[in-house]
Amino acid sequence: MVTATKEKQVESKMVQSNQKQMILNVKNLEIFYGVKRAVNGISMGMEKNSVTALIGPSGCGKSTFLRSINRMNDLIPGARAKGEIIYEDLNILSEQINVVALRKEIGMVFQKPNPFPKSIYENITHALKFAGIRKKSELDKIVEESLRKAALWEEVKDRLQKSALSLSGGQQQRLCIARTIAMKPTVMLLDEPSSALDPISNAKVEDLIVELKKDYSIIIVTHNMQQASRISDKTAFFLSGDLIEYDLTEKIFTNPSMKKTEEYISGRFG
Ligand SMILES: Nc1ncnc2c1ncn2[C@@H]1O[C@H](COP(=O)(O)OP(=O)(O)OP(=O)(O)O)[C@@H](O)[C@H]1O
Numbered sequence: 083m084v085t086a087t088k089e090k091q092v093e094s095k096m097v098q099s100n101q102k103q104m105i106l107n108v109k110n111l112e113i114f115y116g117v118k119r120a121v122n123g124i125s126m127g128m129e130k131n132s133v134t135a136l137i138g139p140s141g142c143g144k145s146t147f148l149r150s151i152n153r154m155n156d157l158i159p160g161a162r163a164k165g166e167i168i169y170e171d172l173n174i175l176s177e178q179i180n181v182v183a184l185r186k187e188i189g190m191v192f193q194k195p196n197p198f199p200k201s202i203y204e205n206i207t208h209a210l211k212f213a214g215i216r217k218k219s220e221l222d223k224i225v226e227e228s229l230r231k232a233a234l235w236e237e238v239k240d241r242l243q244k245s246a247l248s249l250s251g252g253q254q255q256r257l258c259i260a261r262t263i264a265m266k267p268t269v270m271l272l273d274e275p276s277s278a279l280d281p282i283s284n285a286k287v288e289d290l291i292v293e294l295k296k297d298y299s300i301i302i303v304t305h306n307m308q309q310a311s312r313i314s315d316k317t318a319f320f321l322s323g324d325l326i327e328y329d330l331t332e333k334i335f336t337n338p339s340m341k342k343t344e345e346y347i348s349g350r351f352g
Pocket of ligand 1: 116120138139141142143144145146147158329
């Protein structure tokens, strides 16, 4: 639980006009590194059980924005945020938030697969044991469930005690996704999760993301516009720290409202 007041959540407050339930509501978010402002007062809502893609040229603030959602920017000296990110009626940016609990509910997967140099099994159980789960039968159950959800179980079920580093890059990335799933998150933040992978592994991760949105709300940063158009429901186009356009993915890629979006998706810059 993020705070003791979480149980008091008022779900109906985060319902958009089209009745899709919102999981996150970002209000006038500004993010600074020292005196430099990297995100310029962005407001947008992310829908539950959907995939939201963040696109835009290098340096436009996508990763900075993504990292603010589970307070990963706190780890960067000099980084600070203003505004609000409302999640279950609480402001994620508030000092009262339990950041460790927040990061369990809002998990993150990075560009480069980063399994621990331990067994496949231990990669998943490490944080669970830290959270106090000790019973082997319970750990076994969560390991299997998480690997199944990450579409990796069939490939690794006979070698759970082997090193995670013996897996291919694509399998390692699905293991990192399984590790996040094991913490029972509600939101998954994916920062270019398949850009370091070969095309077959990339396709598996894309299929997995579409499957995972049944259970989780997913926000993905991607440089790959085909990927954004294949897997996301809504797309946000960032430029120089501004949110230029945010709409249904189909609209963004076929009939964007803003000239800059059109120029970017047609490859005229970036
Ligand atoms: N740790 C940091 N310290 C200082 N400035 C940073 C830091 N991280 C990012 N920035 C700056 O903030 C701005 C936004 O960077 P960010 O990494 O969020 O962009 P991005 O859109 O994710 O880029 P890319 O697609 O290349 O990953 C850039 O000007 C970048 O130089």
